[in-house]
Each structure stands twice: as structure tokens, then as C-alpha cells.
Amino acid sequence: MRQVDAAKRRWVLRGVLTVAGLLSFVALDQGLSGARSNPAGNDNDVIGEFRRVEVASVSDALEQLTGKRMYMTHHMQPILTARFAGYARTVQLKRDEGNTDPQALSGMLQAIDDGSMNDVYVMVVENGEDIAGMGGLMGTAMAARGYSGAIIDGGVRDVAYLRKIGFPVFAKGIVPSTSVHHYKFAGSQIPVVCDGVSVNPGDIITADSDGVVVVPRAQAQAVLALAQQMDFKEHSMYAVIEQMKSIVEAVKKFGRL
Secondary structure (H helix, E strand, C coil): CHHHHHHHHHHHHHHHHHHHHHHHHHHHHHHHHHHHHCCCHHHHHHHHHHCCCCHHHHHHHHHHHHCCCCECCCCCEECCCCCEEEEEEEEEEEECCCCCCCCCCHHHHHHHHCCCCCEEEEEEECCCCCCEEECHHHHHHHHHCCCCEEEEEEEECCHHHHHHHCCCEEEEEECCCCCCCCEEEEEECCCEEECCEEECCCCEEEEECCEEEEECHHHHHHHHHHHHHHHHHHHHHHHHHHHHCCHHHHHHHHCCC
16 A cells, blocks of 8 residues: 555656646746847836936936937927936928828827837927927827827927826927928928937937937947946035035036036
8 A cells, every 4th residue: 555655656756747847838938038028128127227327417428428418409308397218209290381191190199109118208209399399189199008208399388288188298399280281291200400419219209307318229338337427426515515515526526527
């Protein structure tokens, strides 16, 4: 009887080990599948880090590393106080005065629906300082899809509603006009020049009360690391300046201005 019981135990043990092995294989395969289906997981971590860094530090870091000005001008103003970062989803509109094509701007709308979480809508409206490139309807769609915000090289309208839903927009002005019958869609996910700064699809856009900066995707990690160092030094300097009552001595101590 003991021999039979021992045989049963060995059979049960082999079955348990087989099932455990299968479960381990399934778990491993699911993990690998998840990694394959979400290869940009680390990218979203980078976006999260950029949201914690002052835009001024990002601008300084870019200038030190590239020697280029990558910030937009003072003409690009926020409709509400906000800090955000995300990946550029670019759109270009060209002037086409008096057009009657009902599909002239359909690509502009499709570009919104093609975007997703952590995108930033970057629209360039040709000579469009007094043309609203977007308003409440487009802002609602972007907010629903998880966009971080919008940058409009042109105007914006329906500002009261955009403020109500808390969707952040930088634009060159607040105007009541429309682009319908005045503009046509000229492309999305293409290189554009937004307020004098080159923007490629997928570049990182970071914005706060100081303005808007474009970070080339390939240089994101290096720029982030240097900007974080700059932030740490600057934030540490506030207490030192208060204590020493001297900005000159604080700058000597930290080597940062």
C-alpha cells in the first residue's frame, strides 16, 4: 500500500511541476508580449520627468548642449496657467481664401482623432495670428483623448470653455474668427516651423508659465539630465540667497545663474 501511495505522490508531483512550468511559460510569454506591444513605456517615464522640470532649465540645457535657440517667442501665450509635456503631433494649414470644399479641413480633424495620451497638438496656421486655429470642439476632443495640451502658431477661440475644462493651450492671440473657407489642411505628422522653431513629429514639447520649448527626440535624455541638475542647483540657491542675503555669493557657491 505504501508503494502505491508513493507512486501516486510521484505522479501528482510530476503533474504539479508540469502545470507550474506551463504557467511560468505563459507568464513569461505574456510579459514579453506586453513589452512588445508597449515599447514606448520608458518614453512615457521620460515625459513624466520633463513635467517636473522648469522649462527655463530645459531651454538653458538645450542651448548648452546644442548651441541653438529652441524656445518659442513671447508671442506664444497660455490661456491658463499650466505645466505640461508631451510628444509633438504636427499639423499645417495653408491659406486658401474663399474655398468651398467641405473637406478642406477634414485632415486637421482626423489628425486629432489619430492622436492619443501624452501627445501635444502643434498647429501652424499660415499668416494666422488673427485666425483661430482651434476652439472648444477641438479642445474637447483632445482632452478626451488624453492630449497634454496644444500649441497654436495662430489664434485660439472659445477660451472660456477651454478654461472651464482645463485644457491648456498656447497661442499667439485670442480671436473669434474661423479658419473655415479661409484655409485648407496641408499635412500632419510632417516637419513644421512653429513660431520660428523647427518641430518634428515626436519631438518633446514642454511648456509652463515661462513659455514653450522644443526638445529634439534624439537628445531628450541628455537634455533632461542636464536640466534636472540645473533645477536642483537653482532650487537649492533660494534658501542660500535668503540666508546669505547675497546673490553674488550664492552664484559663486553653486556656479549657476
